[in-house]
Amino acid sequence: MIDWFEKLWATWGPVLGSTGAISEGIYITLAVSFASFGLACIGGLVLTLMRLSGLKWLEKTAFTLTQIFRSLSAYVYVLFIYFALPAIIGVPIPPIVAGIVGLTILNSAYIAEILRSALSSVGSGQREAAAVLGMSTGRTYTDVILPQGIRVAIPSLVSQLTIILKDSSIIGVIGVADIMYRASHTAALTFQYFEYYTLVGLMYVVVVFILTTFSSWVERKLRIP
Amino acid sequence: MPDMNWGAVLSRYDLFLAGAAVDIYIALASFALTVLIGLCLASMSRGNGFSRSVSYILVQIIRGAPLYVLLLWVYFGVSQVVGINIPPVAAVIIALGIATSGVTAEVFRSSFLALDKGQALAAKSFGMTRWQAYTSVLFPQAIRIALPQLGNVFVMQLKGATYAAVIGVAEAVFVAQEISTSLFLPFEAYGALAIVLVLMAFAASFAFNLTESRLRIK
Numbered sequence: 001m002i003d004w005f006e007k008l009w010a011t012w013g014p015v016l017g018s019t020g021a022i023s024e025g026i027y028i029t030l031a032v033s034f035a036s037f038g039l040a041c042i043g044g045l046v047l048t049l050m051r052l053s054g055l056k057w058l059e060k061t062a063f064t065l066t067q068i069f070r071s072l073s074a075y076v077y078v079l080f081i082y083f084a085l086p087a088i089i090g091v092p093i094p095p096i097v098a099g100i101v102g103l104t105i106l107n108s109a110y111i112a113e114i115l116r117s118a119l120s121s122v123g124s125g126q127r128e129a130a131a132v133l134g135m136s137t138g139r140t141y142t143d144v145i146l147p148q149g150i151r152v153a154i155p156s157l158v159s160q161l162t163i164i165l166k167d168s169s170i171i172g173v174i175g176v177a178d179i180m181y182r183a184s185h186t187a188a189l190t191f192q193y194f195e196y197y198t199l200v201g202l203m204y205v206v207v208v209f210i211l212t213t214f215s216s217w218v219e220r221k222l223r224i225p
Numbered sequence: 226m227p228d229m230n231w232g233a234v235l236s237r238y239d240l241f242l243a244g245a246a247v248d249i250y251i252a253l254a255s256f257a258l259t260v261l262i263g264l265c266l267a268s269m270s271r272g273n274g275f276s277r278s279v280s281y282i283l284v285q286i287i288r289g290a291p292l293y294v295l296l297l298w299v300y301f302g303v304s305q306v307v308g309i310n311i312p313p314v315a316a317v318i319i320a321l322g323i324a325t326s327g328v329t330a331e332v333f334r335s336s337f338l339a340l341d342k343g344q345a346l347a348a349k350s351f352g353m354t355r356w357q358a359y360t361s362v363l364f365p366q367a368i369r370i371a372l373p374q375l376g377n378v379f380v381m382q383l384k385g386a387t388y389a390a391v392i393g394v395a396e397a398v399f400v401a402q403e404i405s406t407s408l409f410l411p412f413e414a415y416g417a418l419a420i421v422l423v424l425m426a427f428a429a430s431f432a433f434n435l436t437e438s439r440l441r442i443k
Contacts, residue, residue: 067427068423070380070426071380071383071384071422071423071425071426071427072384072419072422072423072426073384073385073387073388073422075293075387075388075390075391075398076384076387076398076415076418076419076422079398079401079402079415080415080416080418080419083405083411083415084405084411084412084414084415084416085412086411087410087411087412088412162288162289165291166289166290166291166292167291169291169293169294170291170293170388172293173391180291180293180294184297187301193297193298193301193302193305194298194301194302194303194305194306195302196302197294197297197298197301197302198298198302200294201289201290201291201294201295201298204289204290204291204294205285205286205289205290206289207289208288208289209285209289
């Protein structure tokens with residue numbers, strides 16, 4: 001029994017010891033995820049407003065863009081922006097920027113869908129009431145529709161944030177030192193692939209779990225009684 | 226705008242087609258796997274307290290683990306611990322099947338919940354066994370409710386299949402990388418790749434919409 005435990009400790013001890021070194025990358029993972037999430041919210045809002053604008057050609061453009069954006073994976077975006085775009089624009093793109101831009105484009109499409117369904121869940125009576133009160137279209141959106149729509153959207157937005165967080169693990173392939181990159185680096189040095197990938201996988205699971213718990217708390221707080 | 230050389234990339238269209246075929250193969254195989262795991266997890270969540278909590282914990286872990294991590298975990302980690310060499314394609318199929326099974330389980334769970342309670346009761350009053358009730362009454366209806374969502378899952382599989390290039394499977398992204406480095410035409414190679422992948426995703430959604438309208442109960 002003791003023997004078995006010592007063997008286990010000999011394998012996992014150093015792995016757990018390097019948790020600190022690996023988790024330093026969590027700042028990069030979180031920074032990239034939150035930056036992409038913020039930018040994707042803006043992009044998604046723009047796409048949604050285009051969809052709801054009432055102009056046929058604008059609606060069609062937004063729809064086509066959404067369909068195209070969501071049919072490529074984060075990996076393809078990162079490769080395209082990091083390797084292919086500099087060949088055209090002539091300036092190298094830093095890897096972390098390539099990661100953020102790629103995740104932003106991909107997730108704008110998803111967030112646009114989330115926002116669209118949330119905004120259309122706001123009853124048309126609200127819109128009419130705002131019109132009757134003489135509110136401009138801009139004020140109708142900022143004061144009436146968005147505050148109610150965002151409440152509906154929050155659970156889906158947070159689950160999209162967790163997807164961004166998970167997808168951000170791919171930016172290691174272009175050399176951004178996030179937790180996944182650090183873990184694979186250490187795994188390759190020590191040849192303990194199973195242990196290090198399990199560790200980093202559990203780190204993602206924990207962060208995602210914290211986010212989903214937080215989201216259900218926010219959802220309860222923001223619910224209109 | 227520098228000179229572009231699309232001809233050199235387009236003349237290698239056969240490589241892209243072969244790569245896309247590998248992607249489709251991976252997507253189909255892992256889709257079958259995710260449906261299987263998803264159905265298991267969904268039926269576990271309808272069982273007693275113990276199997277419910279096991280299914281809950283599994284779904285939480287699966288939903289938290291990124292595909293890229295799962296892929297390297299299966300390919301390098303699990304093969305190391307088990308002591309067998311998992312072929313790269315098999316590793317991708319397993320990892321991708323696991324990665325989306327959390328979503329698939331949710332899809333099936335909600336479609337079974339959407340069924341009218343009377344259906345299960347009616348099947349029971351006809352003297353059907355639980356298994357018969359599932360295979361000939363509940364499942365055929367649940368799958369129709371689940372189909373649009375399953376279409377999304379299949380597109381996720383197609384997108385996920387591109388990650389196979391990381392461990393050296395010769396699929397479309399891998400082909401683009403090879404062409405990009407050997408001819409030094411990154412924009413053309415990755416541009417062609419993007420077009421192929423977008424078309425594949427569109428075709429998949431179209432196929433699922435067609436199936437949906439074919440299976441609709443009139």
